[in-house]
Amino acid sequence: MSRIGKLPITVPAGVSVNIAEDNTVTVKGPKGTLSEQVKEGIVIKEEGNTLLLTRPSDTKRHRAMHGLYRSLVNNLVVGVTEGYSKTLEMVGTGYRAQLAGKTLTLSIGYSHPVVFEAPENITFEVPAPTKIIVKGINKQQVGNLAADIRKVRPPEPYLGKGIKYENERIRRKEGKAGK
Numbered sequence: 001m002s003r004i005g006k007l008p009i010t011v012p013a014g015v016s017v018n019i020a021e022d023n024t025v026t027v028k029g030p031k032g033t034l035s036e037q038v039k040e041g042i043v044i045k046e047e048g049n050t051l052l053l054t055r056p057s058d059t060k061r062h063r064a065m066h067g068l069y070r071s072l073v074n075n076l077v078v079g080v081t082e083g084y085s086k087t088l089e090m091v092g093t094g095y096r097a098q099l100a101g102k103t104l105t106l107s108i109g110y111s112h113p114v115v116f117e118a119p120e121n122i123t124f125e126v127p128a129p130t131k132i133i134v135k136g137i138n139k140q141q142v143g144n145l146a147a148d149i150r151k152v153r154p155p156e157p158y159l160g161k162g163i164k165y166e167n168e169r170i171r172r173k174e175g176k177a178g179k
Helices: 060-081 139-152
Strands: 016-019 024-029 032-037 043-047 050-054 084-091 096-100 103-107 114-117 122-128 131-136 162-165
Touching: 016 043, 024 060, 032 060, 050 060, 060 139, 084 139, 096 122, 103 139, 114 139, 122 139, 131 139, 139 162
Parallel strands: none
Antiparallel strands: 016 024, 024 032, 043 050, 084 131, 084 162, 096 103, 103 114, 122 131
16 A cells, blocks of 8 residues: 555645545635646545545556645645645845835846746745745645746855755855865
8 A cells, every 4th residue: 555645645724625426536725726637547535534546556656646636635635724835045146126016026137127927826035135035825836836936046056156945955066266
C-alpha cells in the first residue's frame, strides 16, 4: 500500500466535500471552492469527516496515481481552509516592488518595469519594497506564479543578486580573485 495514498484526509468543520459520478471532487470552504477530477480507477469514499482513497490493483501505475490523487485532494482541502503562500525576496541595489490594486510592478535593473497582473483567486502583498508574498487557495497556481516572478531575474551565483524564494540558499562562487 502507498504510504501517502493510504493516509486518510481529515475534513475540518465548515468544509463540504461533494463527489460526483465522474469522480470529480468539489471542496467548498471558507476561502472558496476548488475541484479536481480523480482518474485511473481510484475510488474515493467519504466516511464521516474523513476521505479515503483506494486503488483497484497493485500495478505500478495505480500505486503511483494512488499517492498523487491523495495529495491533490488533500491540497484542495488545505487550500479552501488555510490557503497557500510563497514569499519572494529581491536582492540587489535599486530592486523594488510596488503594488497598485491587483498589479505588481517590479523595478529590477531593466530599462522598463516588469508588470504582473494577479489572476483570479491570487493576491499579492508587498510588506517591504524588497519582499513579495503571493497568496491563493490553489497550490499549483501560487507556485507557478511565484516561479514566473522568480524567472524574471533569477539569483546569480557571484553576487547573489536577483529574485529568490525566502528560504532558498544560493550556491555562491568565487570570482576571478579566487584562483
